[in-house]
Amino acid sequence: MIKRLKIVILLTLMIFMYQCEKLYIIPQNLEVHDFAWKGLNAYYLYQDEIQDLSDRRFNSDLQLENYLQNFSTPENLFASLLKSSDTASKIISDFNMINQITDRTSFTTGMEFGILEEPDTINNVIGYVSHILPNSNATSKNITRGDFFYGIDNVTDTIQLTKENYQDLLINTTDTIKLLFADFDGDSIIPNGKKANLIKRNYTHVPVFSRKTINHNSTNVGYLLYNNDFSSRYINDLNNAFFSFKNESVNELILDLRYNIGGGSFEKTVTELASMITGQFDEETLLKRQWNTKAQPWFELNQPDSLLVKFPKNIDSQTAINSLNLTKVYIILNGSNYTGSSSIELLINSLKPYIEVHVVGNQTTGNNTGAITLYNSIDYDSIGKNTNHMYALQPKVLRFLNKNDETFATGITPNFTLCTNEDILNLGVLGEVSDPILNRVLEYVTTGGINTMTCNPNNFEFLYHSIDSQRVTDTGVFITQDLPNTN
CATH class of the missing domain: 3.90.226.10 (2-enoyl-CoA Hydratase; Chain A, domain 1)
Incomplete structure (x- = not known):
């Protein structure tokens, strides 16, 4: 009789503990933390390599809650659970940003170009035209792939492009870019009198170039x-x-x-x-x-x-x-x-x-x-x-x-x-x-x-x-x- 009573008490206790576990409510301030941990525990590719994502790491939701309390933000928790070499997995704070598929746009003149050091100089650089974007501002100018440029027309004088200034004059500026062109044979650069005024505009890239x-x-x-x-x-x-x-x-x-x-x-x-x-x-x-x-x-x-x-x-x-x-x-x-x-x-x-x-x-x-x-x-x-x-x-x-x-x-x-x-x-x-x-x-x-x-x-x-x-x-x-x- 006593043995049977012990079994009944034990079963009752187990059912009670199970029901408590099922009725566990995640604290609202830890809802994102809990979601992040459980999502990674279920599907992260390297789950079996991360000790804190192990199925044996916590015996109850309360133990998991105590662990999650150690992280001030969901981002900190998420980062701590990734493999050190994983730079691609991420947590998004606003899921509305995920499915926004838009056209590729740029603020550009439409001239794609490269910069190289001018031979036999310490600081001067030369630009070359790589290609022109269709239907851009540059399309209407007399410039083409393979052209070289060396400076900016500043009305009263010429600004030579250098290692120090080319980014401000060509890339970071919102002003009209008044390019000066030259002939270049690999050794010498000779101004040829050609000019082009390029204006940066909002540009939508063509789907197929x-x-x-x-x-x-x-x-x-x-x-x-x-x-x-x-x-x-x-x-x-x-x-x-x-x-x-x-x-x-x-x-x-x-x-x-x-x-x-x-x-x-x-x-x-x-x-x-x-x-x-x-x-x-x-x-x-x-x-x-x-x-x-x-x-x-x-x-x-x-x-x-x-x-x-x-x-x-x-x-x-x-x-x-x-x-x-x-x-x-x-x-x-x-x-x-x-x-x-x-x-x-x-x-x-x-x-x-x-x-x-x-x-x-x-x-x-x-x-x-x-x-x-x-x-x-x-x-x-x-x-x-x-x-x-x-x-x-x-x-x-x-x-x-x-x-x-x-x-x-x-x-x-x-x-x-x-x-x-x-x-x-x-x-x-x-x-x-x-x-x-x-x-x-x-x-x-x-x-x-x-x-x-x-x-x-x-x-x-x-x-x-x-x-x-x-x-x-x-x-x-x-x-x-x-x-x-x-x-």
């Missing part, structure tokens, strides 16, 4: 110079460009990203671009998702199809993807500070099991991770989110693999490299064979080989390029995914 079909040795080579990010904002413009390529019977493609600004993207956009290039692999696996050690087994058991992402046929219910059915693609990654982006790396790695992907230029950085946006709701979806705050999480949650389980954590090595800087004495015309970079890639397309070249034979000291300041932080590749209910 240049698209044309080049007939090269009886081959129709599609050439696409693309400078923007690979967000959903521009995917329809890219699809229209591929429609033109398709109508022009393109059978080779060069994707030129030498002036690309990088940035993040969505997995969906990358897969759509992959199908534009190909199109003959309907319903085949393009890439695989690999979640952390906690989440992966759940997805394998409950949502196995979500781990395999296939080549899409459509952008949306009303827009079919214009596919070229190519078996090769050539991607130019070039520029002193450009090593591709995670979206381009994902595109390259995912296509490699299916077609020949020739990378020209720079070694890429190596970011094979995917992120997701988590809201404070029972399934981390935006529907039903906590209305007491506006925080959201964007942690790394998975790795991307291709069909053959290959990844790119250490980057992608190019098939052949290009000079870090273009030959400013022979820039040629973008999109024409006179452009040395395009000409070399066309040679590679035709012969499969490439002649070596001497880089920067004049030993110019390059100081600045206007594209570098426009390149944005690579926020990674984002996915969307229905997650399980946590109740």
Whole structure:
């Protein structure tokens, strides 16, 4: 009898403790902290490497609450729970800022340019025109790619551009820029009397900078110079460009990203671009998702199809993807500070099991991770989110693999490299064979080989390029995914 009574008391106590645990109410000042910890505990890619995210770290919500009290802000807590090498995962204080997809805009004259040290001088610099933005103020001026400038017309005198003043006179100013041009042969700079008054204005960048079909040795080579990010904002413009390529019977493609600004993207956009290039692999696996050690087994058991992402046929219910059915693609990654982006790396790695992907230029950085946006709701979806705050999480949650389980954590090595800087004495015309970079890639397309070249034979000291300041932080590749209910 006494033994039976002890069992009843013990069971009653256990039920009481369980009910207390279930009825635990998170203090309002710790709601965001609690959300951040539990979101990372559930889905952070490196959860198993972070001691304070371990499932065994706390025995109760009260213990977790005491721990969370040690952090003055959610941001401090979030940062403390990340792997030291993780600079991409972030916490957002206002989730309204997340889904705002806008056009790329700049306050610019429309002249993209570089600056180098003038030879045999201590302080003087020379500028060169890299390219002109379509429909910008610079378009109406008598300047072109390959022009050189050395000073500013100050009405009564000439201001020589120097290492100390070129940023204030060319970059930071809002005034009209009155450029003075010169001829330059690599040694001497000789003023040629040409002037141009450039006015900075708000400018909306064109979706596709240049698209044309080049007939090269009886081959129709599609050439696409693309400078923007690979967000959903521009995917329809890219699809229209591929429609033109398709109508022009393109059978080779060069994707030129030498002036690309990088940035993040969505997995969906990358897969759509992959199908534009190909199109003959309907319903085949393009890439695989690999979640952390906690989440992966759940997805394998409950949502196995979500781990395999296939080549899409459509952008949306009303827009079919214009596919070229190519078996090769050539991607130019070039520029002193450009090593591709995670979206381009994902595109390259995912296509490699299916077609020949020739990378020209720079070694890429190596970011094979995917992120997701988590809201404070029972399934981390935006529907039903906590209305007491506006925080959201964007942690790394998975790795991307291709069909053959290959990844790119250490980057992608190019098939052949290009000079870090273009030959400013022979820039040629973008999109024409006179452009040395395009000409070399066309040679590679035709012969499969490439002649070596001497880089920067004049030993110019390059100081600045206007594209570098426009390149944005690579926020990674984002996915969307229905997650399980946590109740």
